[in-house]
Amino acid sequence: MATTKPAPAAKSETPADPTTLGADVGLTKDDLLEMYRLMAVARAVDERMWILNRADKIPFVISGQGHEGAQVGLAYALKKGHDWMVPYYRSVASLITFGMSPREIMLAQFARGVDPSSGGRQMPGHYGIIERNILSVSSPVATQLLHATGIAWASKLKKTDVVTITYIGEGSSNQGDFHEGLNFAGVHNLPVIYVVENNGYAISVPMALQSAVADIAIRGAGYNMPGVIIDGIDVLACYRAGREAIDRARRGEGPTLIEAKVTRLTAHSSDDQQTKYRTAEDLESGKDRDPLPVFRDQLRAAGMLDDETEANMVAEARKVVEDATDWAEAQADPDPATAQRHVYADLPPARMDDPLWTGVRFIGDGGPWGVLRDSGGEG
Amino acid sequence: MATTKPAPAAKSETPADPTTLGADVGLTKDDLLEMYRLMAVARAVDERMWILNRADKIPFVISGQGHEGAQVGLAYALKKGHDWMVPYYRSVASLITFGMSPREIMLAQFARGVDPSSGGRQMPGHYGIIERNILSVSSPVATQLLHATGIAWASKLKKTDVVTITYIGEGSSNQGDFHEGLNFAGVHNLPVIYVVENNGYAISVPMALQSAVADIAIRGAGYNMPGVIIDGIDVLACYRAGREAIDRARRGEGPTLIEAKVTRLTAHSSDDQQTKYRTAEDLESGKDRDPLPVFRDQLRAAGMLDDETEANMVAEARKVVEDATDWAEAQADPDPATAQRHVYADLPPARMDDPLWTGVRFIGDGGPWGVLRDSGGEG
Amino acid sequence: MAVMTFIESVRTTLAQEMRRDDSIVVLGEDVGKKGGVFLATDGLYDEFGGDRVLDTPLSESMIVGVSIGAAVAGLRPVPEIQFADFIFPAFNQILSEAARMRFRSNGAFTCPITLRAPYGGGVHGALYHSQSVEAFFAHIPGLKVVIPSTPYDARGLLRTSIRDNDPVLFFEHKKMYRSVRGDVPDDDYTIPIGQAKVTREGTDVTLIAYGLMAQYSLEAAELLASDGVSAEVVDVRTLRPLDGETLLASVRKTGKAVVVYEDNRFGGYGAEIAAIVAEEAFESLDGPIVRVTGPDVPGVPYNHVLEDWFMPNPERIAEAARRLAAY
Amino acid sequence: MAVMTFIESVRTTLAQEMRRDDSIVVLGEDVGKKGGVFLATDGLYDEFGGDRVLDTPLSESMIVGVSIGAAVAGLRPVPEIQFADFIFPAFNQILSEAARMRFRSNGAFTCPITLRAPYGGGVHGALYHSQSVEAFFAHIPGLKVVIPSTPYDARGLLRTSIRDNDPVLFFEHKKMYRSVRGDVPDDDYTIPIGQAKVTREGTDVTLIAYGLMAQYSLEAAELLASDGVSAEVVDVRTLRPLDGETLLASVRKTGKAVVVYEDNRFGGYGAEIAAIVAEEAFESLDGPIVRVTGPDVPGVPYNHVLEDWFMPNPERIAEAARRLAAY
Numbered sequence A, B: 001m002a003t004t005k006p007a008p009a010a011k012s013e014t015p016a017d018p019t020t021l022g023a024d025v026g027l028t029k030d031d032l033l034e035m036y037r038l039m040a041v042a043r044a045v046d047e048r049m050w051i052l053n054r055a056d057k058i059p060f061v062i063s064g065q066g067h068e069g070a071q072v073g074l075a076y077a078l079k080k081g082h083d084w085m086v087p088y089y090r091s092v093a094s095l096i097t098f099g100m101s102p103r104e105i106m107l108a109q110f111a112r113g114v115d116p117s118s119g120g121r122q123m124p125g126h127y128g129i130i131e132r133n134i135l136s137v138s139s140p141v142a143t144q145l146l147h148a149t150g151i152a153w154a155s156k157l158k159k160t161d162v163v164t165i166t167y168i169g170e171g172s173s174n175q176g177d178f179h180e181g182l183n184f185a186g187v188h189n190l191p192v193i194y195v196v197e198n199n200g201y202a203i204s205v206p207m208a209l210q211s212a213v214a215d216i217a218i219r220g221a222g223y224n225m226p227g228v229i230i231d232g233i234d235v236l237a238c239y240r241a242g243r244e245a246i247d248r249a250r251r252g253e254g255p256t257l258i259e260a261k262v263t264r265l266t267a268h269s270s271d272d273q274q275t276k277y278r279t280a281e282d283l284e285s286g287k288d289r290d291p292l293p294v295f296r297d298q299l300r301a302a303g304m305l306d307d308e309t310e311a312n313m314v315a316e317a318r319k320v321v322e323d324a325t326d327w328a329e330a331q332a333d334p335d336p337a338t339a340q341r342h343v344y345a346d347l348p349p350a351r352m353d354d355p356l357w358t359g360v361r362f363i364g365d366g367g368p369w370g371v372l373r374d375s376g377g378e379g
Numbered sequence C, D: 001m002a003v004m005t006f007i008e009s010v011r012t013t014l015a016q017e018m019r020r021d022d023s024i025v026v027l028g029e030d031v032g033k034k035g036g037v038f039l040a041t042d043g044l045y046d047e048f049g050g051d052r053v054l055d056t057p058l059s060e061s062m063i064v065g066v067s068i069g070a071a072v073a074g075l076r077p078v079p080e081i082q083f084a085d086f087i088f089p090a091f092n093q094i095l096s097e098a099a100r101m102r103f104r105s106n107g108a109f110t111c112p113i114t115l116r117a118p119y120g121g122g123v124h125g126a127l128y129h130s131q132s133v134e135a136f137f138a139h140i141p142g143l144k145v146v147i148p149s150t151p152y153d154a155r156g157l158l159r160t161s162i163r164d165n166d167p168v169l170f171f172e173h174k175k176m177y178r179s180v181r182g183d184v185p186d187d188d189y190t191i192p193i194g195q196a197k198v199t200r201e202g203t204d205v206t207l208i209a210y211g212l213m214a215q216y217s218l219e220a221a222e223l224l225a226s227d228g229v230s231a232e233v234v235d236v237r238t239l240r241p242l243d244g245e246t247l248l249a250s251v252r253k254t255g256k257a258v259v260v261y262e263d264n265r266f267g268g269y270g271a272e273i274a275a276i277v278a279e280e281a282f283e284s285l286d287g288p289i290v291r292v293t294g295p296d297v298p299g300v301p302y303n304h305v306l307e308d309w310f311m312p313n314p315e316r317i318a319e320a321a322r323r324l325a326a327y
């Protein structure tokens, strides 16, 4: 049977002289500490979401604990405000790395009116900020791969060196849009990176029932692009794979498929009970694959992270989260009078006292006929 | 870059003693002559369609000239009336090999009332005969791959040894349904064979703009199934690949992806002008890849086909086509009174004098209210 | 006779049908070990095993397309789409394939599939976990579309749907899963597809609705009663084929119709009801045909103040009926 | 001022717009070298090259999804779906993504895409090359849906659509491509989205239609005139947003409405028009709202006797209007 092994990405090696950690991939100590900080902040933000949910302050959480190593590593070499990120609901650490602030993330959890992602219209996890080149997330999985491909196609036509990176779960990669997007990118050799964050489950469905192959990366060969597997607890290997793919794309050498093997440290979402379908053993072993302690130990072994720096970082992360939470919580809910806005670009906003909009329409309510009022414009 | 070569199927070798042609794959002289006869009949039927179109007797033709070697070879080892065939619009020779008669095929061209495929409801090329285990063809490409996968899943659940074979063009294999179907078959190791008939064009779109890889078969590896490439003018290699895949499937060893490199000897359909997008050179070189003369020369070299046998065969094919054409043409058009039948299983047929059905519905036309009459049942 | 929630009715009916008929298979995302994200298939995996209760890959076109093939080969698949909002990747398979198989093959091939999906808003599901999708499917000849509004109807109609020889789309309002309880008899009763039901008799105005809105219309009728307005409520139950007789008879009696649906107004399912009434009961009408619907925005927003703004509710229905009654 | 066919108007307008705005790209199956299966894009590849006139792989979801991304990144894609019947693999991208991008991002992101597709029957295209698909899309808030019925309107509306900042679905009746000719001025005129047009004035009955049926309604009005029935014809032109004013004004004048559409009747687009008239013009109505439509079968059958059975035509429209006028 014709099977292929995807190019196994080099594991990052602990250098002979541990104090040179990262040097082989061009990362300084400051970079490494910054990456660790990003992971710590992402984790702190993420943990807070779950606390807020248990405290009944936000009805729904979906997040990325366990994915932070891959996310920070892969995104660290992107150019903020220049490249494009097309995320998914677990992308907390990717987004923080790409410049989205904890306040902005918390606004989405509280669905406040000033939430830049959607003004409180979307569920938490559906981020997107146009000023940061972060595309708006929807719920149907895999659609975003085509959007990322389209952005990359535009980059190529416009002859810019913008790189687009997009993310998807391993389960979602079995949607048709995955095939169609990668094929188009392969045909036109587009500057796009497809990251599959493989945490072994699609809600409850394990890899064995989900995918005909254990490694999604093997599919890269079918689209004439490298298929690279990385271990999500090996932050430096993730960085290296990300940077290589970003550099390739920027040089016009085409797309890359990267599969990051990660663990899902939480349930799928706050609506999920994972003990129903995961054994205690499976859950326990996941904990050994938490990228935070692994990377911390690496930094400690390299003499880059002492107790004090770490304590400061933790305190700082806590402060950032505290601030983001309090601030976001204090913002106002959206005004229902704005709910009908932004359906179309060019139609005048309807009035909230219009019975059409309160759901009771009746002959003689007057005004111009309904449909041309069926949406608000930008006003 | 991680690329894979799909398992290159062994080319059939001309045996040292040419009179033993086919013996290595277990085919007798009678088998070989029967295969050639099937190809010849399919070609004769196919050519007649185009003549009928030019004579304004049928408004549309889509057919399979150039694909016959692959089609007959791949299907020859199927068990008629036991296995399932899920064809596409070019499957003329596959269907004839699987037992569909030239009369049945001609009825679809003329869209007659007794046409077993659709009673004249579908365009020519949309075959399907339940008694022969041939699934009804629709127009949207690639959907049929999932149906074939579902039939194969049922075979597995019911623990039968039924094998399902399905066909698709190389362009169409870039639809999402291809990915989703092969993945499911791979997960459950289903008894199904996916044949991609790669004729280099999807209407006018050449392979280079269509697919990121030159060989679709390479994608088999991404679904944990063999990806086999065969040359469509090498009828015995096609037979071997077909038989091996059929045997594997029957033994419960799972699915196979087969890519047959063929040529499209005609325009895409009678609505297409291929000179607009194919060079004269390209068109000319296609003629060298006509499987009929190639196989005939093989049989002649093997001493299996003399002038007389060949003349008889040609005469016989002509007679069959003559008969099928005359008979089919003589059949009646469908009765418009039956047009509303078979929308649902269980609703009584509406009357043709009901104004609802002639498109003019008006208050007071009486009878039970419209919607429950919106279709005919089996009656 | 047991009292149970809406979702218990769905779940127990699935189990009963699977016991009755070995050819029934349930498939979908998370329907197995997890028992579905709403637990509509909870326990089926344990009872019937992984072959008949299959956790599929995450691809809806595949779920429907494979079900079509399996149905052709003699199984009776009962696929689940996890949220009706995610049915669209399968739209082509449903419309072009399942709905047309019988017609295009001149009656030779059939597609006995019952596709279940939770739909509807009011549960903080936002744009992509709240949608009403029935208008798309009720427009498609060859499909049957069923939306029950009580545990009793859920059982009777789910049975009929599974035993039906055509593709049936069976939509369950997710807000009703646990909030609506009712009597469900133990016997093997069925409810025919194509029968609406007068769930409350009245004389002044007819409220026509289905799903959660059929429940809300009953609540609205209560509100109206205290104002001295007598509302009749018709629960459509099967949207295609539609039982025009029952709803026309009611409108002919009251002379006034309020059509209620949660989906956005323009081109929604209730437009067809209004069109039918305007065509067939014109002579009986004593007032315009009024629609109470969700507003014409691309989805139910998440934040509760926005969601409340979106959702039709008993007060809004009553308000429209009150004004129509006074017309 | 030139006289040209419908398809010439489409083709020349595409070329003019591409000359005007470099950010416009045309993409789809066979739109390049071949110039489209109907030749609607003929010549564009030669003039603008393969980057701006792209032959895509055969995958409609990709065509739309990539267009969305490209639009976000500043291009103005004008994708073509080869036949409207094949739009359904892209349904999820259109409904869940293109239509919702603006609303879900609170106005931050936009999707200026003009998706063209030939639709409609009467050309021996059978079930899968004849479908009317407008009802599905006109129901979706966030989309605009345009169906011109003359070469003049095709140019004016295609220009507006391409310059519009929202996703527009632009459907062209394929039977009209070569059979309908008309004047097309040389100047840079546009026709606003959201304006219906009274294409013939009359007093006894209003015929409301779009696309080929708008042409047939004019023919029906001729037939009616010879019977002494004065029919006004309203060409809807843009289905979403709909210009209710114009059509209500006409019905208020004539008191009688015939809604014509080629799609199967139940849940078709014209149901919304009927519902609006029944809601807003009730007091002016002098008769039931009548619909002349395709029958409720899953597709246009191929054999010409069956196809003729399916298609609404001027005689059928006139017959319905005659009876309504006499009501």
Ligand SMILES: Cc1ncc(C[n+]2csc(CCOP(=O)(O)OP(=O)(O)O)c2C)c(N)n1
Residues within 6 Å of the ligand: A090, A139, A140, A141, A168, A169, A170, A171, A172, A173, A197, A199, A201, A202, A203, A264, A268, C029, C058, C060, C082, C086, C089
């Ligand atoms: C088209 C579609 N179908 C179903 C869902 C419901 N759903 C949301 S997330 C999810 C599982 C995704 O699994 P995976 O892709 O592995 O990502 P993970 O959540 O594990 O990161 C499912 C089924 C959806 N959002 N979209």
Ligand SMILES: Cc1ncc(C[n+]2csc(CCOP(=O)(O)OP(=O)(O)O)c2C)c(N)n1
Residues within 6 Å of the ligand: B090, B139, B140, B141, B168, B169, B170, B171, B172, B173, B197, B199, B201, B202, B203, B264, B268, D029, D058, D060, D082, D086, D089
């Ligand atoms: C979903 C869909 N999109 C477009 C079409 C129109 N169409 C019919 S055949 C075809 C080309 C198919 O090419 P390929 O798959 O290579 O098969 P071939 O015709 O070359 O045998 C196209 C675009 C279709 N039938 N279905």
Ligand SMILES: [Mg+2]
Residues within 6 Å of the ligand: A169, A170, A171, A197, A198, A199, A200, A201, A202, A203
């Ligand atoms: Mg996962």
Ligand SMILES: [Mg+2]
Residues within 6 Å of the ligand: B169, B170, B171, B197, B198, B199, B200, B201, B202, B203
């Ligand atoms: Mg081809």
